[in-house]
Amino acid sequence: MTTLLKNGRIVNVFTDCIEEANVLIRDKKIVGAGDYTSADNVVDVGGRIICPAFIDSHFHIESTMLMPRELAKVCVPHGTAAIVADPHEIANVCGADGIRFFMESSAGMPMRFYYTLPSCVPATANDENGAVLTARELEPFYKYDRVLGLAEMMNYPGVIMEDPMVLDKLQTARHTHKIINGHAPLLGGRDLDKYIAQGIQDDHECSNIAEAKEKLGKGQWIMIREGTSARNLAGLIDLFDEPYNRRCVLATDDEHPYDLMTKGHIDRIIREAAALGKNPLIGIRMATIQAATCMRMPFMGAVAPGYFANILVLNDLDTVDVADVYHSGKLVCKDKEMLPVELNEIDTNAYKAVYSSVNIDPLTEENFRVVPEGEKCRVIRAIPGELLTNEEIAALNFSKDNGVDVEKDIIKLAVCERHHFTGHIGLGYIAGLGIKRGAIASTVSHDSHKLVVVGTNEADMAAAGNHLASIGGGLCVVLGGKVLADLPLPVAGIVSEKDAPEVAEENRVLREAVRKLGVAEGIEPFMNTAFISLSVIPNLKMTTKGLLDVNSQVLLPLFI
């Protein structure tokens, strides 16, 4: 089967030029761009731009709450040919089974899912997560072509301090001649040298240009990251200039499904850079041949002989206005409309760890009752819109509402282990969420994805927790024992099985329900529950074992 795209103006990513030519495709691959004239199927693109489809060099599928097939449906119309997914979240819940599950469910999609292997599962020793992945567990995955290497090595202190478990993972990756991705915000100088010397080839955490230039000058590829929350494009825009641009690629890291649907994906980054005055051909080069080179994807990222026919037809170059998308030679999106995606049937019975991931005994009010051992408590102070938290000391009145003080915006927080029925619950108080009644619960809580419950009373907290256990995980809002709204995430307790518009709608309804608990606009308590247990973001967090001082990594008693 051959297809000819004729009358195109082709973006040549090797020469940064646009060339008038016809592109001949045979089966999955490009025959060439030139004076080709005939094919089984001839498409006149009418002088429009033809360019290679885009690659997102670093992505977490789980942040979208979408299954791979649903994610593909959202990304492909924006011109995405491939993502490099780090299945860090599902691996923290389900271990190697989680990685296998994503790999199987993303095979044969109209967008290629490459994987890098989660390097930090669990994130820290204080995390009670679902599984531990050492170098030995990861090793069998390197044999797959779609596995490109070891994912972001977030544990940079472990690299610098030469933690043997960390060095083992790095060495195993190097022996396979696959890549090792970096993640080392603000690291510089000799510590950065030591980190890079382990073969950690890139970084997507640069937030200022000096940091990026130091890392690039020391040999790292820079991933310019522009996602839903972490947005570094403006700060790194100078990287689009010489001599830096040839060592850069593009990534989104974490994206909400609504943003992907409405704003775009990698196309958006190139478009925004163009709006800032940068040549879109540079952005396209970063997102195609350079990404393929950096991540070592053979035959990806160019409209050239032998390359996979992952090709876009653009209505306009500067706005990166994607009309048609070809994936492996097949038209998968036409005039901005996604064509039907074949379902990839999976035997869910083969993935018990994925589909029954909320392993917790029924919760009762007792589980959420604090036994007072004094009047002064450490309280976690949440800051609206930030992941940082602070410690506050509060004198609580335990004779009323077991210490909860809605007037002072101090309510109860429980972080429950939910992987292995241990019954471990870290219990305490949180200030700043604005919840005046009822409770919310979530099984999305980075990185170990505990069951987090916050509320004003034990009955609603127990009801919220038990509801999530009954639906296999997700997010919910409870008032007076009644579930006001939920967002089921039956896959590992963190991923939905619905499509992006449905998930977006459930999310909207859920966030509206939160208002019924008295939460003011501008405060999103589910963002706090998602990160309240992440033991690497300062200053005071709650683990399944109780309060943790992040800076010292020491557990603290609730009472002083």
Next chain:
Amino acid sequence: MTTLLKNGRIVNVFTDCIEEANVLIRDKKIVGAGDYTSADNVVDVGGRIICPAFIDSHFHIESTMLMPRELAKVCVPHGTAAIVADPHEIANVCGADGIRFFMESSAGMPMRFYYTLPSCVPATANDENGAVLTARELEPFYKYDRVLGLAEMMNYPGVIMEDPMVLDKLQTARHTHKIINGHAPLLGGRDLDKYIAQGIQDDHECSNIAEAKEKLGKGQWIMIREGTSARNLAGLIDLFDEPYNRRCVLATDDEHPYDLMTKGHIDRIIREAAALGKNPLIGIRMATIQAATCMRMPFMGAVAPGYFANILVLNDLDTVDVADVYHSGKLVCKDKEMLPVELNEIDTNAYKAVYSSVNIDPLTEENFRVVPEGEKCRVIRAIPGELLTNEEIAALNFSKDNGVDVEKDIIKLAVCERHHFTGHIGLGYIAGLGIKRGAIASTVSHDSHKLVVVGTNEADMAAAGNHLASIGGGLCVVLGGKVLADLPLPVAGIVSEKDAPEVAEENRVLREAVRKLGVAEGIEPFMNTAFISLSVIPNLKMTTKGLLDVNSQVLLPLFI
């Protein structure tokens, strides 16, 4: 063991900048470049240039007639860290044993010998060479880290015509995820597309800029080749400009040892490009990080954390004046003086095919006597300084000197199979060599390295052939039954065991001896003997089976 190179001005190949910093080396690798201050061994380079050592991306060891250790001694003082060797010649004589022999004898040298696997052994079906290497024979070599892939695919007609044996080799290489080097002079258009589509990633045969730009634009890396004979730098000098330079590397392909000793190696190409007005930092980038990227050599080609400490101290940047050379952290050349190289002892008994490669029965005058079957003969016309030959028809007088006519510069030519005692001899006449008496013989005859003898009489021809058989191969000049000079090449009949100055001196004496046969200055008959049997260079060549019309690949009778 740590070494600090302080007060350097360091060439950063990632940013094309020069940065003042100190470089710290630990054992074989670079710790970093920065404010490092102490080490076991501190060297003040006094503000001189520090740059990564150079990589020759395509090289034939055999053309230098030197063993790897002797070659290293010649290249290292010119700043070479690594070569990518295609052992095509020794493989044509000794097959897989030849490749193994070079790999073993080049291990642990102060210059890294990478290999690509000869793709065309034998070169054509008309070549009676020493061994046939199919994909199956090559496959076991891919497991070695020093084997980078499949060497120059010269058989581009075979690729385009989809010869199954050729496609098998290409597919095997692709499956290993290693590289495939190209060799397709003047190929363009759809044929080039088809060739590149097989994953053939580079080309070193570009002789004009339009050809180079087409290949580069279609995704190939361009190796700018500047060797002893094939010199493409001037014609391709525009590739040093944007946007081309980032897809180019440097190579010499074939070098005479005398040129390496006196003119330089990769340093010479960068120097010559600088003399033509091109920024030496671009040349250095091509010869370092880009070569390492193109050829997939991990941790090679930069002064950066984790990279092998292959580092040069230059007295001057524009003239690429190499003073000191560090290889894997060890000083191997100081103030332009090579430090002693440890011998790599090899069990020569383990390489019988290499050390007894001239397998031919004793030659007699009878072997060189033409039985006349008419008066008109096809005669090969050699052209001084060219590899091209033409066909001439001459009326020879067989009643005198068996057809030899020194007055007309027509003498006798014999191409003898010398690998398997077949006794096959292609016999005929050659014009234009200027030999007036005696004979010369050589076991260097591309690509199958037959024994080639040319002379005015059968007695000297037999003596010359028998002398080479007695010394295991080489080159010699015979007059009146006496050997005037020889250059022994006991390794596969194509490589010496002496050092470069000795080989150069033997070569000088040999070429002087040729003058005693009456050959005028400016004619080098040993160049003709080296290529007179190469069945891919037009128009008329001599094989072990007789005359060959190169263009039709049809054997022709001597008599018309």
